[in-house]
Amino acid sequence: MAIVEHVESEGAAVSSGGGADGVRRRDFINIAAVSFAGVGAVAVVVPLVDQMNPSADVLALASTEVDISSIQPGQAIKTTFRSQPLFVRHLTDKEIAEADKVDPSTLRDPQTLAERTVDGKKQWLITMGVCTHLGCVPLGAGEGENRGEYGGYFCPCHGSSYDTAARIRKGPAPKNLEVPKFSFTSDTAILVG
Amino acid sequence: MSFPWAEQYTPKHPAMQWIDEKLPLPRLVYNAVGAGYPVPRNLNYFWNFGVLAGLALMIQIVTGVIMAMHYGANTLVAFGTVEQTMRDVNAGWLMRYAHANGASFFFIVVYLHIFRGLYFGSYKAPREMVWLLGLVIFLLMMATAFMGYVLPWGQMSYWGAKVITGLFGAIPVVGEPIQTWLLGGFAPGNASLNRFFSLHFLLPFVIAAVVILHIWALHIPGSSNPTGVEVKGPQDTVPFHPYYTAKDGFGAGVFLILFAVLLFYAPNYLGHPDNYIEANPLSTPAHIVPEWYFWPFYAILRAFTVDFFFIPAKLLGVLAMFASILLLFFLPWLDTSPVRSGSYRPTFKKFFWILIIDVLILGYCGGAPAAEPYVMISQVAAAYYFAHFLIILPLISRFEKPLPLPNSITEAVLANHGRTDGETVAVPAE
Numbered sequence: 001m002a003i004v005e006h007v008e009s010e011g012a013a014v015s016s017g018g019g020a021d022g023v024r025r026r027d028f029i030n031i032a033a034v035s036f037a038g039v040g041a042v043a044v045v046v047p048l049v050d051q052m053n054p055s056a057d058v059l060a061l062a063s064t065e066v067d068i069s070s071i072q073p074g075q076a077i078k079t080t081f082r083s084q085p086l087f088v089r090h091l092t093d094k095e096i097a098e099a100d101k102v103d104p105s106t107l108r109d110p111q112t113l114a115e116r117t118v119d120g121k122k123q124w125l126i127t128m129g130v131c132t133h134l135g136c137v138p139l140g141a142g143e144g145e146n147r148g149e150y151g152g153y154f155c156p157c158h159g160s161s162y163d164t165a166a167r168i169r170k171g172p173a174p175k176n177l178e179v180p181k182f183s184f185t186s187d188t189a190i191l192v193g
Numbered sequence: 194m195s196f197p198w199a200e201q202y203t204p205k206h207p208a209m210q211w212i213d214e215k216l217p218l219p220r221l222v223y224n225a226v227g228a229g230y231p232v233p234r235n236l237n238y239f240w241n242f243g244v245l246a247g248l249a250l251m252i253q254i255v256t257g258v259i260m261a262m263h264y265g266a267n268t269l270v271a272f273g274t275v276e277q278t279m280r281d282v283n284a285g286w287l288m289r290y291a292h293a294n295g296a297s298f299f300f301i302v303v304y305l306h307i308f309r310g311l312y313f314g315s316y317k318a319p320r321e322m323v324w325l326l327g328l329v330i331f332l333l334m335m336a337t338a339f340m341g342y343v344l345p346w347g348q349m350s351y352w353g354a355k356v357i358t359g360l361f362g363a364i365p366v367v368g369e370p371i372q373t374w375l376l377g378g379f380a381p382g383n384a385s386l387n388r389f390f391s392l393h394f395l396l397p398f399v400i401a402a403v404v405i406l407h408i409w410a411l412h413i414p415g416s417s418n419p420t421g422v423e424v425k426g427p428q429d430t431v432p433f434h435p436y437y438t439a440k441d442g443f444g445a446g447v448f449l450i451l452f453a454v455l456l457f458y459a460p461n462y463l464g465h466p467d468n469y470i471e472a473n474p475l476s477t478p479a480h481i482v483p484e485w486y487f488w489p490f491y492a493i494l495r496a497f498t499v500d501f502f503f504i505p506a507k508l509l510g511v512l513a514m515f516a517s518i519l520l521l522f523f524l525p526w527l528d529t530s531p532v533r534s535g536s537y538r539p540t541f542k543k544f545f546w547i548l549i550i551d552v553l554i555l556g557y558c559g560g561a562p563a564a565e566p567y568v569m570i571s572q573v574a575a576a577y578y579f580a581h582f583l584i585i586l587p588l589i590s591r592f593e594k595p596l597p598l599p600n601s602i603t604e605a606v607l608a609n610h611g612r613t614d615g616e617t618v619a620v621p622a623e
Contacts (some may be wrong), residue, residue, distance in 0.1 A: 002284070052374050058377065058379075082380065084380045126603065137476060137477045172563070
């Protein structure tokens with residue numbers, strides 16, 4: 001209490017002595033000190049927030065190499081990419097034809113099979129196995145699983161059906177199955193991520 | 194704070210006097226939940242649920258701290274340590290079942306507590322702050338319950354975490370970075386499990402702190418009561434202790450009996466069998482549902498199936514779900530009727546019960562599979578929920594003619610007992 005009174009009386013003395021605009025030197029020091037502390041506090045918050053982002057070991061697994069040499073036409077494999085399921089599917093000529101037959105403008109998420117695959121390797125359909133509705137794993141990658149009425153993938157949770165280009169055709173999902181960034185490292189291997 | 198006729202704390206024992214001079218903690222307790230807090234004399238059993246919610250919170254903290262002693266927050270061992278707690282730890286099964294069912298009972302009493310507040314207008318001036326803090330507690334409870342459900346690392350834990358954090362992914366542009374940030378990875382994993390454990394341990398103590406603020410804010414105007422008429426004098430109140438400590442004690446006994454029945458005879462009744470299967474990121478359970486206490490909100494989330502202008506259906510659902518709770522923060526200003534208690538508001542009362550039925554229907558649909566007719570029913574019920582608060586309630590407040598209010602709490606109490614000659618009757622409770 002005594003200190004506050006001291007500051008006030010001193011401040012009054014300064015302002016009456018000089019500040020024609022009513023701003024005291026003490027005001028400037030207060031604002032400068034609080035601003036400086038504020039900047040410091042914000043700087044400290046950055047690492048506190050950033051530590052929740054994926055750590056280096058999680059990011060180190062952010063790309064996955066997949067050997068596709070043994071996948072026959074009509075077959076698919078289920079592997080993981082960023083700890084989520086990844087579908088690698090070798091389309092048959094019939095499935096490619098079915099996908100190409102569709103007019104993309106009639107689709108909910110218009111895309112052609114060519115846009116979803118790599119040039120010249122249209123038979124390799126690589127998508128995330130994560131339904132775009134609420135994140136379930138669709139069926140259709142495993143042997144004998146229900147592929148839904150469009151012959152691609154079928155999500156058992158809420159009945160979303162995907163076609164042979166893994167595009168959404170029926171059900172609540174808003175988007176096609178996501179195609180991750182990937183490239184062919186050789187004719188029989190892909191690098192995802 | 195409190196009324197001028199409140200009983201004064203006068204320590205008799207020299208030791209208590211000595212403490213009171215140094216740290217008046219016993220005085221604080223006496224004035225908060227002792228004889229020093231005058232309470233309306235006409236509170237009914239719906240006024241028990243605040244204390245019961247506090248009891249439920251204490252049960253959760255005690256059993257939870259014990260569970261944490263036997264738990265390993267690592268995806269490799271989490272599922273196993275929970276099963277080990279169930280089978281090998283002395284009384285571990287009791288702790289886990291008490292904790293899991295305790296969460297359900299916590300929500301049951303809190304929902305009844307909110308029900309009480311809605312019907313008797315407890316959210317109205319001068320108690321808006323009590324209501325707002327209560328909603329903060331409710332939000333914290335939901336976050337805590339969600340994170341706790343992830344810890345056993347079963348199938349429902351994993352997929353629940355994925356779906357719920359996926360809600361944030363629906364936000365345009367920043368959604369996916371937020372989801373990744375929340376999970377500490379691209380899908381629920383070890384980082385997610387660890388942070389959920391840390392926060393699940395922390396949040397109950399934050400809740401306890403907000404509960405103290407909630408009670409503090411309540412004790413400024415004092416408790417409301419079934420008539421909604423404010424306390425006018427000493428004849429309208431009785432001391433909290435022994436009158437309401439006794440009444441709450443009885444309520445706590447009933448609560449504990451019902452809790453014990455579920456705990457010992459049907460401990461898995463409210464759980465999902467899928468959560469006894471260890472989390473598997475490559476296989477989705479056929480039917481993902483949250484715990485029952487989230488069902489009404491889950492139904493609102495899933496009610497949106499078509500895009501509206503440029504907003505995708507999924508984002509609409511997320512916005513509606515959050516809005517359904519945030520809306521309640523505005524309730525004190527949406528219901529402008531000066532009459533608090535629903536007992537004196539004939540029109541309000543009818544629509545209040547329709548709202549309760551509406552919420553129960555939403556709850557039922559939220560637990561059902563996302564197929565017709567449930568989607569359509571949830572759409573209608575969700576629309577009605579918003580219409581109730583945004584349209585019906587303000588209109589009722591405007592046009593309703595309330596019934597005549599009693600002049601005082603005492604008059605209402607004596608009328609209830611068939612005695613009109615209030616003057617000659619002594620205070621019956623004493």
